[in-house]
Amino acid sequence: MTVPLPAPPAWSVPPFAHGGQAADASSWLSLFPVALLAGGYLLAAARDPRGWDHRRTAAWLVGCGMLAIAVGPLAQLPGDPRGHLAQHLLLGMLAPLGLVLGAPVTLLLRVAPPPVRRAVGRLLRARPLHLIAHPVIAALLSTGGLALVLLTPLYATAERQPALHHAVHLHYLAAGYLFAWSLTGPDPAPRRPGLAVRVGALLGAAAGHAVLAKYLYAQAETLPPGLTDRDPEAFRSAAQLMYYGGDLAELLLATALFATWYHSRRPHPTHSIRRFASPRGGSLAQTPRSTG
Numbered sequence: 001m002t003v004p005l006p007a008p009p010a011w012s013v014p015p016f017a018h019g020g021q022a023a024d025a026s027s028w029l030s031l032f033p034v035a036l037l038a039g040g041y042l043l044a045a046a047r048d049p050r051g052w053d054h055r056r057t058a059a060w061l062v063g064c065g066m067l068a069i070a071v072g073p074l075a076q077l078p079g080d081p082r083g084h085l086a087q088h089l090l091l092g093m094l095a096p097l098g099l100v101l102g103a104p105v106t107l108l109l110r111v112a113p114p115p116v117r118r119a120v121g122r123l124l125r126a127r128p129l130h131l132i133a134h135p136v137i138a139a140l141l142s143t144g145g146l147a148l149v150l151l152t153p154l155y156a157t158a159e160r161q162p163a164l165h166h167a168v169h170l171h172y173l174a175a176g177y178l179f180a181w182s183l184t185g186p187d188p189a190p191r192r193p194g195l196a197v198r199v200g201a202l203l204g205a206a207a208g209h210a211v212l213a214k215y216l217y218a219q220a221e222t223l224p225p226g227l228t229d230r231d232p233e234a235f236r237s238a239a240q241l242m243y244y245g246g247d248l249a250e251l252l253l254a255t256a257l258f259a260t261w262y263h264s265r266r267p268h269p270t271h272s273i274r275r276f277a278s279p280r281g282g283s284l285a286q287t288p289r290s291t292g
Contacts, residue, residue, distance in 0.1 A: 030071035030166075038064040041104065047111045056103050056186070063098025066090045071169070079159055081231075081238035088146060088172055089242070093249035096176035097256060100185040109188075130191050135201030138179040143208040145175050150216060153226030179205070180253060184260040195261050202257065206250045213243035 041060050045052040070090035077083030105124075109117050123129060131137060149155050149168055158165040181189060183198045192198075216223055217239035220232040 030075065031068055034064055034067045034071065037067070041102065041107070044107050044111050048107065050110065052107060052110075053103075056101065056107070059098045060102025060104065061098075063095045063100075063102060066095035066098060067173070070095065081235050082241055084155075085238045085242045086245075087169060089245040089249060091169055092142060092146065092172035092176035093246065094252070096173065096180040097249070097253055099177060100180040100187065101256065103186040105187040124188055124190055133178055133182045133189070135179070135182040135193060135198050136204070138175065138182040139201045139205040139208075142172075142175040142179045143205045143212070145171050147208070147212050150212065150224050153224070155224035156226030156228075159227075180256075183253065184257040186260070195257075198257060199254075202250065202254060206246070209246045209250070210243060213239045213246065216242070 038061060041064075042057070045057050067090070070087045074083050074087050074090070105120065109120060112120070132141070149158070154164075154168070158168050181187065182192065183202060217236050220235035220239065221230070223235065
């Protein structure tokens, strides 16, 4: 069933709470971890003896800025589906791409002491990580996780349970980062599949995201289940935001994917070989770039 969506822009996000409507303190406290991510990255970049690429720093800070918007202003729209799906777009699609392009693992490997580098090397070679970081599995975790929230009473339950609400948002961020990292980015990714597999996973995720948005638009009067009071028009607006905003995020991800692939096809001097810590300590094992 194909349900046409009206042309954008048809949604309007309500104004943020202000004045007599005080902001939820817990939502603003969520900005503290974001500040730690930004500050810790800047300190690490300043310690890099070889000089860190400012473009990576800018990408990381853009990602942190999107996280701040998602857990700050947008968190002041409790119960509004447009706010929830705007948070999903930022936490699960846009912010992860900026964070991945910031290459935090590479930066950590350049400034951390040898024990930390060895631990990171063991993690990157761990079989469980290779399994969940496969683009197809990561796409299922990302798009499938959103479908689970919207098509089951989980959405209504999360609106009443703050701990579950934050857990859902953490899943959006973790799954989105894993998906972006599995497709592209300058960080080391051992056993990353070839271009065809990654493009197929991206196309599948984009199709699933679009179908879910159209289904939510068509069933706005009954989805998500479990709500005692609902505003169908608000859910239709949220579905439009999810549909068109998802297109933008997927276009940016595709651009990063092909740029990474093109960069990996160019000849590199031998000094660009990445080094990973040996899990047994001692010498460092050379590992070729794995971004292609």
